[in-house]
Amino acid sequence: MIPNLPDYARLIKDRVGLHFDNAMEALLKSALSRRMAERNISNYYEYFEQLRISQDEFDNFITLITINETYFFRESDTLDLICDKWVPRLLRQRNTPLRILSAGCSSGEEAYSLAMKLHEKYQDGMAGRIEIYGCDIDPAILAKARNASYSSYSFRGVDPQIQQRYFTRQGNLYRLHDEIREKVSFHRTNIIKEQLLPEVDIILLRNVSIYFDTPTRRELHGNLLKMLHPQGALFFGNAETLANNFDILKLEQEDGIFYFCHHSEAPRVAPAPRVSVRAPLAAAPAVVVPAARPAPTERHSEDWLKKARACLDEKCFSEAEACIASVLRNDPRNQEALLIQGVIALEQCEFSQTAGNAQKILAQDEWSAEAKMLLGLAMMWQHQTQQAIAWFKQVVYQEPGYWPAHYYLAEMYRQSELRQPAQRTYRVVMQLLNDEMNNPSTVCRLRLPMVFPGNTFRFLCEHQLAQFAHQSG
Ligand SMILES: C[S@@+](CC[C@H](N)C(=O)[O-])C[C@H]1O[C@@H](n2cnc3c(N)ncnc32)[C@H](O)[C@@H]1O
Structure with missing residues (x-):
């Protein structure tokens, strides 16, 4: 005690x-x-x-x-976006060096991963143009970062060629070559209260904010706001982005990766991530107004939508389509009707209609996970794998508990020969299906009129994982 x-x-x-x-x-x-x-x-x-x-x-x-868990090339799609798109774009706009900060850098793997990737791209052209910094609160882990000798544990998922090119084995450890080591400088900084540098172009703050409560995360955003260059971007880890959306910085996305930047226009409100049922997008009104009786056309629409859903369940597509047409005639922007029509089109392999409907929904509500899921499925069926991945990833970001999105993401990774991400994602599906079985009340469902039978999908995941195990010996 x-x-x-x-x-x-x-x-x-x-x-x-x-x-x-x-x-x-x-x-x-x-x-x-x-x-x-x-x-x-x-x-x-x-x-x-x-x-x-x-x-x-x-x-x-x-x-x-402190929890210092980290490894090289962790969540590498974010590093790809930074090195392949952000850095070249910023370098084109600028004569002065650009600054990248790995905040909460732990033993340095994140900062050095960026240094290796950028070295691959620019070789000696990096000097004087790109500065990479790491900072952490823990002095002992910073000493380890500066020393840059790592056990095999830090190389989970690293391309062996990269490991060979940039590290020399010394007993049980692998020492990073000086040409990369010298590209990063490490500093003791409390990221909540202190600013290591002004005008940082890219800040990575991944897997750090999960240890902070909400008021601290808000304070952190206030501090980061002061450090971030007006055209810069702040990246959180995949699972923590939406929990960090306080509208202090503006949430944006590119290639399915979310990041924050300065507001250049009036602030918008993005939805909080949800666990089970869909949260309303609009802020709660200050005064509770009794729900108005639906106008006759609204009630009419609801009846048609109900009927359309029932027809869709029975696979009576032309009847369902007729019901939807009745709704859209009076209300062409009705999101529910556009969604159902999108699903009907998908069932009939009319993918451009599905995609068109989903885009119409997104034009009204850029956070519609249902529309993004439809787009992912439409792209998948048209073999546009990379686009499908980008859409499914967005659904997963917004709705981490929605296993069908994880499942199709795993499928797309598998088809792209991305074995490790595929296996990892199939395992996530299995985990979510188990959670669903143990605690059905926490299940995350979208308002998508499609049925995904859990047992079938569990079997498919098990099958794919067994195939991977078989292939690797
Ligand atoms: C789990 S590691 C994340 C490492 C790396 N960013 C990654 O994603 O792999 C979290 C790190 O945040 C550091 N940290 C925690 N609070 C901090 C603070 N207030 N300021 C700076 N670093 C902090 C910890 O010392 C730890 O090394």
């Missing part, structure tokens, strides 16, 4: 933002017992005082409570 545990949690949160929920509390407790034993202190109040007044002690302690 630690009598002043909340004081410790508060001190750490105030200084570096880390938030100790139940899962993290065990880490805090074990760090306390380890550090107090090393210092030969048994009184929790005495050690708290040490931690509060001594920066050195705080540094020693922080090393024990």
Whole structure:
């Protein structure tokens, strides 16, 4: 029993933002017992005082409570977008060097991955034009980053040729060559409160904000706003982007990757990610107004839509189409009707109609995951694999619990010979299907009138995973 545990949690949160929920509390407790034993202190109040007044002690302690998990080329599609699109674009616009910051860089793998990718692209042309920085709160992990020697654990998913080209084996470790090591400088910075540099063009802050609570993440955005160049971009990890959307910075996407940039126009509100049912897009009204009785045409439309859905379930497409036509005649922008018509078209292999309807919905609601799913499916059936991947990825970003999007993403990866992402994504589907079985109330469904039978998809995933296992020996 630690009598002043909340004081410790508060001190750490105030200084570096880390938030100790139940899962993290065990880490805090074990760090306390380890550090107090090393210092030969048994009184929790005495050690708290040490931690509060001594920066050195705080540094020693922080090393024990940060989670430094990282590896080379992690979530590499974001790195591809940065190196293949953002950097060339910025270099064209600029005579001064552009700045990239890996914030919460841990042992440096992210920053060095960028350095390797950019070296592949520009060779010596990088010098004087691109500056790469890494920063972290943990001094011990920064020392490891500067040293740049890694165990095989850091090379999960790295192309062996890249590993051979840029690293030399020394016993059990692989040492990064100086030509890459020298391209990155590492700094001790508290990313919530301090600004390492002004006008950073690209900030990566991946897999860091997951340890902060919402007020801290807001504070972080305020700080990042000051650091980000007016034309720059801020990238979070795939799973954390939407939880960071406070409209302090503007959420954008390119090639299915989300990022934040400065607002150049009036702020817009993007939806929060949802777990089960679709959240309303509009902000809640300040005054609760009793729901108005639907106007006769609205009621009429609802009846037609209900009937259309029933016909679609029965695969009576021309009847369903006739019902939808009745709705669209009065209300050509009706999103539900456009969606159902899009699904009917998909069933009949009229892919351009499906895509057209989905685009009409997106023109009204750029966050419609249903429309994006339809576009993904339409692209998939037309063998436009890369486009299908981009759409499915967007659905997955917005609706991480919606397994059909993960499943089709896995299929597209498999067809593109991307074995590792495919296997990983099939496993995600299996996990989500298990979660669905154990806790059906948390299931994420889209308002998409399509049926995806879980058992069949589970079987397909198992089959594909077994095939992969068989192929790899
Ligand atoms: C899980 S690692 C992420 C590494 C890398 N960005 C990635 O995605 O692979 C999180 C890192 O954030 C650092 N961190 C946590 N709070 C921080 C803060 N307030 N300022 C700077 N770094 C922080 C931790 O020390 C840790 O090394």
